[in-house]
Amino acid sequence: METGLIERVAARAGTVAAGLAILACGPPAFAQEPDELLARGTYIMESIGACGNCHTPKRSDGTPIENLHLGGAFVIEEPAFKAYAPNITMDEATGIGTWSDEEIIRAIREGFRPDGTIIGPPMPTPWYRDISDTDVRAIVAYLRNAEPVNRVVPKSEYRVPLPPDWGPPVESVPDVSPDDPLAYGTYVAVALGHCTECHTPIVEGVHDFSRVGLGGNTYPNIFGLGFSVISANVTSHPTLGIGEWSDEEIKLAITDGIRPDGRQMLDSMAFQYYRNMTEEDLDALVVYLRSLPPLPAE
Ligand code: HEC
Ligand code: HEC
Structure with missing residues (x-):
C-alpha cells in the first residue's frame, strides 16, 4: 500500500x-x-x-x-x-x-x-x-x-496473510481547509469517512482505484444483521449512478438512507452517525461525489 x-x-x-x-x-x-x-x-x-x-x-x-x-x-x-x-x-x-x-x-x-x-x-x-x-x-x-x-x-x-505494513510511517498530516470545497470534500469522504472503502470495487481482495465509486461489493451478513448488501454506484453516471440526484436527494441518502424514489436503503451505512454531520460537511461530500467520473465508462 x-x-x-x-x-x-x-x-x-x-x-x-x-x-x-x-x-x-x-x-x-x-x-x-x-x-x-x-x-x-x-x-x-x-x-x-x-x-x-x-x-x-x-x-x-x-x-x-x-x-x-x-x-x-x-x-x-x-x-x-x-x-x-x-x-x-x-x-x-x-x-x-x-x-x-x-x-x-x-x-x-x-x-x-x-x-x-x-x-x-x-x-x-x-x-x-x-x-x-x-x-x-x-x-x-x-x-x-x-x-x-x-x-x-x-x-x-x-485466513490470508496480512501485509507487513500499510505503508511507510505517517509523518505530519496538515489540516485541509474548507475553503477549497473539492479538496475538503475529498478529505471528508476519503480520510474521515472511508466512503471509498466500500464504494470502490474489490478485486481478489485489492481495491481497484481506477474505478472509484463504482461499488458492487457484496457484504454478506453485514453487521451480523442477517442480510447481505451490495455497495451502490455513487459515481456521476446519470442512470446507474447518482448523477441525476439533486444535492438534497444525495444528502438524504447519506443521512437517512432514503433514495429519491422513496425506497429505504438497507441498514449498512452509518446513517445514525452521518445524520449528525454539519451542512458544510454534507455539502463537501456532495462536491466529492459529483467529482467522480461516471462509471461504467461507455
Ligand atoms: C469497518 C469497521 C471499522 C471501523 C469503521 C473502525 N474500526 Fe477500528 N478496528 C476494526 C477491527 C475489525 C479491528 C481489529 C482488527 C484485527 O483484529 O487485527 C480494529 C482495530 C482498532 C484498533 C486497535 C485496537 C486493539 O486493541 O488492537 C484501534 C485503536 C481502532 N481500531 C480504532 C478505531 C478508530 C478510532 C476508528 C474511527 C476513526 C475505527 N477504529 C474505525 C474495525 C473498524
Ligand atoms: C460499510 C460500507 C459503506 C461505507 C463505509 C459507505 N457506504 Fe454508501 N452504501 C453502502 C451500501 C452497501 C449501499 C447500498 C445500500 C442498499 O442497497 O440498501 C450504499 C449506498 C450509498 C448511496 C446510495 C446510492 C444508491 O444508488 O442507492 C450513497 C449516496 C452512498 N452510499 C454514499 C456514501 C458516502 C458519501 C459514504 C461516506 C460518508 C458512504 N456511502 C460510506 C456501503 C457503504
Whole structure:
C-alpha cells in the first residue's frame, strides 16, 4: 500500500490539481486547545468518523448498545477473515487504557499496536493514514474522555496473510481547509469517512482505484444483521449512478438512507452517525461525489 491514498483517489477523480497544493497549505481549522480538541473529536466520532459503527456492538434491530459504547466484540465475517472489532475504551485490562497518545495515533493511522503486531481489515487503516494531525488528536481526546467498558473481545482470525505494513510511517498530516470545497470534500469522504472503502470495487481482495465509486461489493451478513448488501454506484453516471440526484436527494441518502424514489436503503451505512454531520460537511461530500467520473465508462 502506498502513502497518500487520498492522492490516488483524488487523482482518479480528476482532482489532482486541487489535491496536494491545498492539502499542504491549508490553515489549521482548529486550534489545539484541549476543549476544542474534545469538541472536534466528539463531532468526528458521532458523525462522519462513525468508529462506533464497528466498535460498538448492536442490538438485532441495528441500534447501538449504549452502555457498551466502543466496547467492541462486534464481528465481521468474510471468506478471508473473521474479525472482531476490539474494545477501544480506556479500560486498562480489556481496552487500550495503557496505550500512550502516540501509540493510539499509530494504531489508527499506521495500523500497528504498541506490541508491533499489525491491525487487519476491515479497520480502515489505509484510509485513516490521511487523517490530519489535529483530527487524529481530537479522536484520541474523545477516546480518553469516553466511559471505560470492561469487556474481553476474542482475537480476529485471518485466513490470508496480512501485509507487513500499510505503508511507510505517517509523518505530519496538515489540516485541509474548507475553503477549497473539492479538496475538503475529498478529505471528508476519503480520510474521515472511508466512503471509498466500500464504494470502490474489490478485486481478489485489492481495491481497484481506477474505478472509484463504482461499488458492487457484496457484504454478506453485514453487521451480523442477517442480510447481505451490495455497495451502490455513487459515481456521476446519470442512470446507474447518482448523477441525476439533486444535492438534497444525495444528502438524504447519506443521512437517512432514503433514495429519491422513496425506497429505504438497507441498514449498512452509518446513517445514525452521518445524520449528525454539519451542512458544510454534507455539502463537501456532495462536491466529492459529483467529482467522480461516471462509471461504467461507455
Ligand atoms: C469497518 C469497521 C471499522 C471501523 C469503521 C473502525 N474500526 Fe477500528 N478496528 C476494526 C477491527 C475489525 C479491528 C481489529 C482488527 C484485527 O483484529 O487485527 C480494529 C482495530 C482498532 C484498533 C486497535 C485496537 C486493539 O486493541 O488492537 C484501534 C485503536 C481502532 N481500531 C480504532 C478505531 C478508530 C478510532 C476508528 C474511527 C476513526 C475505527 N477504529 C474505525 C474495525 C473498524
Ligand atoms: C460499510 C460500507 C459503506 C461505507 C463505509 C459507505 N457506504 Fe454508501 N452504501 C453502502 C451500501 C452497501 C449501499 C447500498 C445500500 C442498499 O442497497 O440498501 C450504499 C449506498 C450509498 C448511496 C446510495 C446510492 C444508491 O444508488 O442507492 C450513497 C449516496 C452512498 N452510499 C454514499 C456514501 C458516502 C458519501 C459514504 C461516506 C460518508 C458512504 N456511502 C460510506 C456501503 C457503504
